[in-house]
Every structure is written in C-alpha cells, then in structure tokens.
Amino acid sequence: MTIYNVTGIINFAQGEFAMLGAMVLVSLGSLDLPRPLAVALAVAAVTCVGGLLERVTIHPARRASPVTLIIITIGVDISVRGIALLVWGTDPYPLPPFTPGPPLRLGGAIITRQGVWILGTTAVTLAFLYLFFEHTYAGKTLRACAINPLSARLSGIRPDRMSLCAFALSAGLGAVAGIVIAPLTLVSYDMGLHLGLRGFIAAIMGGLVNPAGAVVGALLLAVLENLTGGLFRAAYKEAVAFLVLFLILFFRPQGLFGRNRRGGL
Amino acid sequence: MRWTWAGSLVLLALLPLVVRKPSYLDVLIYVGLYTIVTSGLCLLTGYAGQISLGQAAFYGLGAYASAILTVGYGVPPWGALIVGIVLAAAVAFVFGIPILRLKGHYLAMATLAFGIVVYLAFVEFTDLTGGPSGIPGVPPFSLLGFRFDSDVKRYYLTTSAALLTLFVARNVVDSRIGRALRAVHGSEVAAETLGVDTAKHKLQIFALSAAMASLAGSLYAHHLALVSPAAFTFVASVEFVVMAAVGGLASVWGAPFGAAAITILTEAIRRVMPRLLSHASGEHEVIAYGILLVVIMIFLPEGLVAGLRASLGARRQPDR
Amino acid sequence: MSRMRVLLLVVLALVLTPLLVASAQEYRIGFVSAITGPASSLGVPERDVAVMIQKELEGKGGITGPDGKKYPVKIFVHDDESKVDTTKRLVKKLIAEDGVHVVIASSQSPTSLAVVPDATEGKVPLISMASSHAIVTPIKERFWVFKTPQSNIHVSAHQVRYLLAKRYTKIASLYVNDAFGEDSRRGLAATLKDSGIEVVYEDKFEQTDKDMTPQLTRVKASGAQALVVHAIPPAASIVTKQFRDLGLTIPLIHNHGVGNKAFVDLAAGAADGVIFPIGKMLVAESLPDADPQKKVLLDFVAWYEKGTGKPRSTFAGHAWDALQMTLAAFAKVSPGAPLAEARARTRDELEKVKSFAGTGGVFTMSPEDHVGLDERSMVLVRIEGGTWKYWPPEKW
Numbered sequence: 014m015t016i017y018n019v020t021g022i023i024n025f026a027q028g029e030f031a032m033l034g035a036m037v038l039v040s041l042g043s044l045d046l047p048r049p050l051a052v053a054l055a056v057a058a059v060t061c062v063g064g065l066l067e068r069v070t071i072h073p074a075r076r077a078s079p080v081t082l083i084i085i086t087i088g089v090d091i092s093v094r095g096i097a098l099l100v101w102g103t104d105p106y107p108l109p110p111f112t113p114g115p116p117l118r119l120g121g122a123i124i125t126r127q128g129v130w131i132l133g134t135t136a137v138t139l140a141f142l143y144l145f146f147e148h149t150y151a152g153k154t155l156r157a158c159a160i161n162p163l164s165a166r167l168s169g170i171r172p173d174r175m176s177l178c179a180f181a182l183s184a185g186l187g188a189v190a191g192i193v194i195a196p197l198t199l200v201s202y203d204m205g206l207h208l209g210l211r212g213f214i215a216a217i218m219g220g221l222v223n224p225a226g227a228v229v230g231a232l233l234l235a236v237l238e239n240l241t242g243g244l245f246r247a248a249y250k251e252a253v254a255f256l257v258l259f260l261i262l263f264f265r266p267q268g269l270f271g272r273n274r275r276g277g278l
Numbered sequence: 279m280r281w282t283w284a285g286s287l288v289l290l291a292l293l294p295l296v297v298r299k300p301s302y303l304d305v306l307i308y309v310g311l312y313t314i315v316t317s318g319l320c321l322l323t324g325y326a327g328q329i330s331l332g333q334a335a336f337y338g339l340g341a342y343a344s345a346i347l348t349v350g351y352g353v354p355p356w357g358a359l360i361v362g363i364v365l366a367a368a369v370a371f372v373f374g375i376p377i378l379r380l381k382g383h384y385l386a387m388a389t390l391a392f393g394i395v396v397y398l399a400f401v402e403f404t405d406l407t408g409g410p411s412g413i414p415g416v417p418p419f420s421l422l423g424f425r426f427d428s429d430v431k432r433y434y435l436t437t438s439a440a441l442l443t444l445f446v447a448r449n450v451v452d453s454r455i456g457r458a459l460r461a462v463h464g465s466e467v468a469a470e471t472l473g474v475d476t477a478k479h480k481l482q483i484f485a486l487s488a489a490m491a492s493l494a495g496s497l498y499a500h501h502l503a504l505v506s507p508a509a510f511t512f513v514a515s516v517e518f519v520v521m522a523a524v525g526g527l528a529s530v531w532g533a534p535f536g537a538a539a540i541t542i543l544t545e546a547i548r549r550v551m552p553r554l555l556s557h558a559s560g561e562h563e564v565i566a567y568g569i570l571l572v573v574i575m576i577f578l579p580e581g582l583v584a585g586l587r588a589s590l591g592a593r594r595q596p597d598r
Numbered sequence: 599m600s601r602m603r604v605l606l607l608v609v610l611a612l613v614l615t616p617l618l619v620a621s622a623q624e625y626r627i628g629f630v631s632a633i634t635g636p637a638s639s640l641g642v643p644e645r646d647v648a649v650m651i652q653k654e655l656e657g658k659g660g661i662t663g664p665d666g667k668k669y670p671v672k673i674f675v676h677d678d679e680s681k682v683d684t685t686k687r688l689v690k691k692l693i694a695e696d697g698v699h700v701v702i703a704s705s706q707s708p709t710s711l712a713v714v715p716d717a718t719e720g721k722v723p724l725i726s727m728a729s730s731h732a733i734v735t736p737i738k739e740r741f742w743v744f745k746t747p748q749s750n751i752h753v754s755a756h757q758v759r760y761l762l763a764k765r766y767t768k769i770a771s772l773y774v775n776d777a778f779g780e781d782s783r784r785g786l787a788a789t790l791k792d793s794g795i796e797v798v799y800e801d802k803f804e805q806t807d808k809d810m811t812p813q814l815t816r817v818k819a820s821g822a823q824a825l826v827v828h829a830i831p832p833a834a835s836i837v838t839k840q841f842r843d844l845g846l847t848i849p850l851i852h853n854h855g856v857g858n859k860a861f862v863d864l865a866a867g868a869a870d871g872v873i874f875p876i877g878k879m880l881v882a883e884s885l886p887d888a889d890p891q892k893k894v895l896l897d898f899v900a901w902y903e904k905g906t907g908k909p910r911s912t913f914a915g916h917a918w919d920a921l922q923m924t925l926a927a928f929a930k931v932s933p934g935a936p937l938a939e940a941r942a943r944t945r946d947e948l949e950k951v952k953s954f955a956g957t958g959g960v961f962t963m964s965p966e967d968h969v970g971l972d973e974r975s976m977v978l979v980r981i982e983g984g985t986w987k988y989w990p991p992e993k994w
Contacts, residue, residue, distance in 0.1 A: 560633025560677025
C-alpha cells in the first residue's frame with residue numbers, strides 16, 4: 014500500500030481499491046471461473062479503474078498543491094463508496110477461503126489457513142516490489158520521481174506518466190490486499206476506509222518511502238493490537254495502537270526505518 | 279476592507295427575515311459553526327503551513343465540556359464554554375509540542391492519531407461521556423438570563439461567534455505573529471535564521487485553532503441538545519479539511535466560503551437530486567457529492583476565494 | 599474565469615430551485631432512514647419498503663378517508679447519513695416545510711432520540727424504527743413518540759428464560775461497543791438480577807474488529823457455561839466463526855441483531871447451533887398455524903422478496919409496521935382538516951391501535967405503552983443447516 018506515497022500524495026481512496034478488488038471477485042464468483050483466473054481478472058479490472066481514475070481526476074489537477082490533490086482523492090473515495098453501495102448493496106458478502114480447512118497449529122499459536130495465504134502474498138508482493146524498484150527501468154524512474162520530480166523531469170522522465178503507473182500499480186496491489194483479506198473478514202461496501210487507514214498507519218510506522226518498512230510496520234501494528242487486546246480490555250487495543258504511533262512519531266519522526274534525512278542541518 | 283465587513287454584517291443580520299424555512303436556518307447555523315472551526319484550520323494550514331486531521335477532537339472536546347458541565351454539574355453554559363476553550367487550548371499546547379516537530383504526512387498522521395484517540399476516549403469513558411449513546415438533554419445556550427431557545431436566536435448567536443472568530447483570525451494575520459507565520463510557511467529555515475521563534479508561533483496558532491474548534495463544539499452541543507461521539511470521528515476531521523481546502527487556504531476568507539459551499543452543497547444535492555433522477559436516493563446523493571468535490575478541486579485548485587478573485591478580475595495583491 | 603461563473607450559476611440554481619407546493623388534500627408521511635453511512639444495512643431495507651408502499655399507493659390512487667373518498671398519500675423519503683445532525687435537520691424540514699402528518703424516523707437509537715424534542719415541540723406523531731427503550735420512556739415526556747421494534751428488554755427475557763431452564767449459573771457476555779450492544783448488555787444485566795445467574799466474564803469489541811480471539815480465549819478460561827453475544831454482523835459473524843475455530847463447545851446465544859441472512863452467510867457453517875430470540879418473521883414458515891402473525895408474516899415476506907429481490911429483513915418489517923399503522927390511523931382522519939388537528943387526531947388513532955398483527959408482533963398501544971408489544975412478539979430460534987428453525991421450549 015505504499016506506492017502511493019511514492020507519488021507524494023496521500024491517497025484516501027486506496028482502501029476503496031481493496032474493497033473493489035474483493036467485490037469484483039465476489040461478482041465473478043457467479044460465473045464459475047477457475048479461482049486463479051477470477052483473481053487475475055479482478056486485479057486487472059481494479060488496476061484499470063485505478064489508472065482511469067488517475068487520468069480523470071488527478072491528471073487534470075496535476076499542477077495543484079498536495080492538499081488539493083488529497084481532497085480530490087477524498088472526493089474519489091466518497092464517490093467510489095457510493096457507487097459500491099448502489100451496485101452491491103449494504104449486505105456484506107462472504108468469500109470462501111482459498112484453501113478451506115481447520116486452522117493450523119504452530120506450537121502454541123493458531124493460524125488460519127488464510128493467514129498463511131496473507132503472509133505468502135505479502136512476501137511475494139514484497140519481492141516483486143523490490144525487483145521492480147531496484148532492477149527495472151520503470152521502477153527506478155518511479156523512485157526518481159518521488160525523490161525529486163524536477164531533476165527526474167530534467168533527465169527525461171515524464172512524471173505525469175509515472176503518476177499514472179503509480180496509481181494503477183497501487184490500485185492493483187490494493188485489490189490484491191482486499192482479495193486476500195476478504196475471506197477472513199467479509200466483503201462489504203464500507204470495508205475500504207478502515208483498511209486504508211490501517212494501511213497508512215503501517216506505512217507511516219515503517220517510513221513512507223520504503224515498502225519493506227511498511228510491511229514491518231504493518232506486522233508491528235497487528236502484533237501490538239493483539240497483544241494489548243490480550244493484556245488489557247480489548248476495547249483499548251485501537252487506542253493503544255494509535256498511542257504507539259504517536260510515540261514512534263515523537264521519537265523517530267522519520268518512521269522506524271526511514272533514513273534520517275535531516276543530515277546537513 | 280471596512281465596507282466588506284459592514285456589508286456582510288447587514289446581510290447576515292437580515293438573512294433570517296428572508297430565510298424563513300427552519301431547515302434552511304439550520305443549514306445557516308451549521309455554516310456558522312463550521313466557519314469557526316475552518317477559520318482555525320485556515321490559519322493553521324494556510325499561514326502556519328501545518329495540516330491537522332484531528333480538528334474534530336477539539337470540536338468534540340468543546341461539545342463534551344459543555345454537555346457534561348451543564349447537564350451533570352449545572353454550570354452555566356457560558357462558563358462551560360470557557361472551560362471547554364481553555365481545556366482544548368491546553369490540550370493542543372501539550373500535544374502540540376511533540377506533534378509540531380513533524381512535517382508533511384507525518385504531521386498529518388500524528389494529528390489523525392490524536393483525533394482517533396480522543397474519539398475513542400469519548401466512546402470509552404462511558405461514566406463521563408455516556409458512551410456511544412452520548413449525553414441527551416443539553417439545555418439551550420444562555421447568557422445573562424437570555425436563553426437562545428429558538429433557531430433564529432441561535433442563528434444570531436453562531437453568526438456573531440463566527441464573525442468574532444473571523445475578526446480575531448484577521449487580526450492574527452495582520453499582527454506580528456501573522457507576519458512571522460507567513461515567513462514560517464515560506465521557509466522555516468530562513469525564518470529561523472532571522473530570529474523568528476517558529477516553534478512558539480506554530481504552537482500558539484495550533485492552540486488558537488483548537489480554541490476556535492472548541493467554541494464551535496460548545497455551540498453545537500447547545501444547538502443540537504445532544505452530544506454523541508459519532509459527530510467527532512476521523513471522517514468529521516476530514517470534512518473540516520475539505521471545507522478549508524474548498525474555500526481556499528490562502529486566506530481566512532476561505533473559511534466562511536468553504537463552510538458555506540460544502541454545507542449548502544450537501545443540502546442542495548439532497549433537494550435537487552430526486553428531481554433530476556426520479557428514483558434518486560441516499561446513494562446517488564453521496565456519489566454526486568464526491569464527484570462535485572473532485573470537479574471543484576480540479577477547476578478551482580486554490581479554492582473558491584481565489585477563484586472568485588480571479589473571476590472578478592481583481593488586480594490587487596492577494597489578501598494576506 | 600467563465601468556469602467560475604458557470605459554477606456560481608449552478609450553485610445558485612441548486613439553491614434557488616423552488617420547493618414543490620404540496621396540495622392540501624393528501625396524506626403526508628415523512629420517512630427518514632440511514633441509507634448511507636455505518637447504519638445503511640438497516641436503513642436501506644427500510645427505505646425499500648417505503649418506496650414500494652409509495653408505488654403501491656400511487657397505483658391504488660391512495661387510501662380511503664373517513665368520508666369514503668380516496669385521497670393520495672405522499673411519502674417523503676430521506677437519507678439521514680447515519681448522522682444525528684442530518685436527521686434533526688430533515689425532521690425539522692418535514693415538520694415545518696413539508697407539513698407531514700406523521701414522521702417515521704429513524705433507523706438508529708441516537709438519531710431517533712435526537713428528534714424526540716422536535717416532534718414533541720412541533721406536536722407531530724413520531725414513529726421510530728430503532729430498538730432502544732429510552733425512545734418511548736418515560737411515557738409522560740413521550741406523548742408524541744411511538745416505535746415499532748421490540749424493546750431489547752423482551753430479548754433478554756427470552757435469553758434468561760432459556761438459561762434458567764438449562765440451570766446454568768455462570769455465563770459470559772460479549773457485546774459490540776455501540777449504542778445497540780450497550781443497550782442490549784444493560785437489558786441482560788437487568789433481567790439477570792436476582793436470577794441466580796452470574797456473569798463471570800464480560801468484554802466488548804468494536805463493530806469493525808476482525809479478530810475477537812483474545813476475548814474468546816478469556817471466555818474459554820472463565821468457566822462460563824454459556825456465552826451471550828450482543829452484536830450485529832459482520833462482527834457477530836466473526837465472533838461466531840472464531841468461537842468455533844477455538845473449539846468452544848458451550849451454547850452460543852446471540853440476540854436479535856443476527857436475525858439476517860448476512861449473519862448466516864458470513865459465519866458460514868459456524869452459525870449452526872446458534873440460539874437467539876427474534877421476532878417471528880425469520881421462522882414464519884415453521885410457526886404453528888394458530889399463531890396470529892403467521893399469515894401476515896408469510897404475506898409480507900413474499901411481497902418484500904418479490905419486490906426487492908433481497909432476502910427478508912426484520913428492519914424492513916419495522917418500516918412496514920410503522921407505515922401500515924400510520925395508514926390505518928389515516929383512514930380515520932380527514933386530510934382536509936387543519937394540519938395541527940390532523941396531526942393530533944393521527945396521534946390519538948395511533949395510540950388506539952389494538953390487536954394489530956404486524957411483522958414485529960401483535961401491537962396494542964395505550965397511553966401507558968407506545969410500543970404495544972410484549973414477550974409473545976418473540977420466539978427463540980436455532981440455526982440448523984444454515985436456516986432458522988422455530989425452537990419451542992419443549993425442544994430445549
């Protein structure tokens with residue numbers, strides 16, 4: 014969920030891509046397609062939607078300030094959720110686990126089979142992102158744009174095309190996340206906001222520029238929430254998670270794994 | 279500038295004579311309330327360059343202070359209002375010290391986290407706040423024995439408060455602090471080299487914006503006669519930022535324009551949509567709202583105030 | 599430049615669009631539900647019922663007034679966005695501008711409670727579709743206010759009767775952290791008083807939580823003989839799923855919040871064996887023929903499922919009951935009467951409703967009771983093979 018931050022914009026609609034991915038998969042379920050094909054179709058569809066939205070909403074305003082762009086993504090978020098409500102209604106849909114069966118026991122811990130899928134997908138995504146950013150031309154140019162759009166442009170990279178790529182890519186990744194998580198929770202039109210918020214916090218915890226940091230941030234957030242859930246009244250776990258975020262920001266303003274960029278001063 | 283003040287004063291004073299429908303009056307009351315919150319945000323974002331995604335927390339602090347003190351302890355409303363303002367400003371001051379050291383997205387996230395923690399406190403401290411159901415039966419605001427017990431009276435109350443807030447905001451902008459803040463917005467490093475105590479000024483503005491939000495929250499509690507946590511979520515904080523951005527962050531005048539535009543737009547969509555689309559319902563209204571928001575921001579990226587200035591062909595310097 | 603002008607014009611046009619002027623010779627109902635926002639799963643079925651009834655009434659040309667003539671009925675349907683301030687503004691508008699005879703609002707308890715003062719000051723009958731008992735009590739201050747869902751107190755009566763029959767003494771209780779869960783938890787605690795049953799563990803979770811394993815682990819360790827959950831899906835489904843995943847075998851008792859297809863679908867197989875009290879709609883088919891509600895329920899379910907293509911919903915039923923009682927009251931009130939008088943007369947008629955078989959129960963209103971339902975409006979239900987089965991005491 015971090016790619017967005019590469020474009021330098023916080024995207025409030027990110028969670029909605031997760032919702033769309035899962036919802037499209039639910040709808041494809043009635044077609045009796047083989048599961049992998051359905052998943053691929055859903056991810057592809059959401060990737061296209063992401064790209065399209067970038068062209069229609071972000072691109073025309075590309076010269077505006079970050080706050081303006083953030084507000085635009087909020088508008089997109091609201092509309093997408095409204096459309097989902099209209100199309101899929103309020104009832105949450107179940108999505109069967111990829112591999113059904115009782116939860117696995119690892120020592121004392123219990124992990125659901127879907128949990129294994131989530132971990133696996135995360136690892137694969139991470140590997141993919143690493144290869145993409147470090148070893149492909151497109152990935153490198155994307156990073157260049159994030160670090161310094163002006164000099165990137167000077168060296169012949171077109172930031173606006175990169176913005177399109179980043180949007181589409183993160184929409185696709187969002188869809189993957191939504192699809193993997195959905196069997197554990199449920200698919201409902203309003204699942205996006207919550208997922209998106211969590212995604213941000215994880216990204217912030219890890220430091221914005223680094224996907225691996227985001228994953229560690231996410232893991233930390235999850236462990237922390239469940240630890241507090243076990244230790245104290247469960248209701249406080251959310252509060253504790255945010256308090257910790259607070260403390261992290263206080264002591265390490267650049268995120269846990271961000272490089273200290275203050276350098277010179 | 280003086281005639282603008284006088285003109286708007288007369289206009290606002292006469293408005294209830296024209297707007298007789300209670301729901302329109304209600305809309306105008308909320309425009310006033312949101313203007314107060316948003317002008318704090320405009321100061322914070324537009325002048326001090328700081329983003330807050332947790333403004334609803336201060337709004338809520340004011341509302342709960344008023345509700346708890348008036349319902350539970352029989353404190354007069356104006357007393358509760360002042361307690362709320364002091365409390366919100368103090369909280370902002372304490373939390374502002376660590377928060378304002380952050381920049382950009384990190385700052386946004388910290389204020390967001392702050393907002394959510396406060397919201398959770400409203401929900402969790404059931405004995406004090408009434409939990410998720412909230413506190414009903416908040417009395418109307420009263421001052422020196424005068425009770426603001428009708429919508430018309432409350433309209434004048436909130437509008438006066440909003441004007442007062444704008445007046446304060448304007449003066450802050452024109453003051454030494456305001457000039458220093460603009461320097462902070464321009465380049466914090468440069469400002470600091472020139473001997474501006476940026477941290478102190480940012481903190482002052484943060485506390486001021488919190489006090490404004492709290493003022494609006496107190497008035498809200500007395501207007502609605504009920505306080506429940508659902509009004510102070512993260513979504514509400516985002517809504518305030520949307521208002522500020524739609525109005526325009528470059529000037530405190532963005533606040534009334536943004537608050538009015540968003541509040542009236544929502545209401546207008548509700549009334550017009552069913553006539554454009556025969557089976558339009560809540561879902562369509564939400565979609566239309568989102569799309570209009572995107573359209574406004576694409577066409578008026580600097581907000582309504584800047585757009586108005588441009589279309590009126592004003593040649594004078596941007597009003598800073 | 600011109601962009602700005604176009605925008606201004608559009609805004610101006612939107613604001614200045616004149617309101618339709620309602621003709622005097624019709625019945626007017628204001629209907630507010632939570633179509634968007636967190637409570638939309640309640641508000642959408644309710645809205646669907648209002649729209650369907652409106653269409654039917656248009657087809658029939660309205661209802662027959664006391665003078666034997668037909669008068670049209672207009673239903674103003676609005677979305678409160680699950681927000682208190684929006685609900686209040688809409689109700690103000692309906693009362694003062696649209697001149698409605700009755701307000702039906704709204705889906706949730708806080709939004710309903712918020713508009714009680716407006717209805718009372720405006721002297722307009724208000725029917726809520728939310729469950730909290732506080733909406734209609736204290737009855738002295740609720741002269742104008744009615745509600746159609748069963749009060750949560752009836753729910754806990756059924757739960758406790760079952761626990762007593764099974765001679766359990768130690769139970770655990772988990773509730774969702776919102777007004778619904780809180781109200782329901784209090785209802786259970788009140789009914790449990792002096793029953794000899796002790797709550798050995800109590801905790802809450804958020805409606806958006808995805809993992810309740812910590813709470814359930816503690817339930818397991820507490821030695822409770824049964825678990826009572828107060829929640830709605832998806833949280834309720836997740837609790838149920840994880841309850842089974844953890845291998846808990848004590849009886850799992852829910853409340854009426856899980857009376858929807860979503861709960862069963864979402865919990866998948868885990869829902870089997872769940873016991874909960876609910877209005878009779880879900881088990882209409884398996885009710886004894888002597889039940890006074892059986893026919894009306896079967897008719898409603900067929901009508902709703904055909905009209906919307908969605909499975910039956912008790913929330914839809916709450917809206918249906920409110921609208922049907924209103925229409926019945928209208929039949930005795932002339933729409934031509936001055937508004938204040940017509941409103942007062944409608945309220946009087948609502949209070950006189952007697953033995954009205956609705957989807958939520960057999961309503962008998964009185965000056966002391968503005969719900970008009972008792973425990974008989976509910977039955978205990980057990981989920982078997984993914985569907986609800988009426989579960990009479992002899993099977994316990």
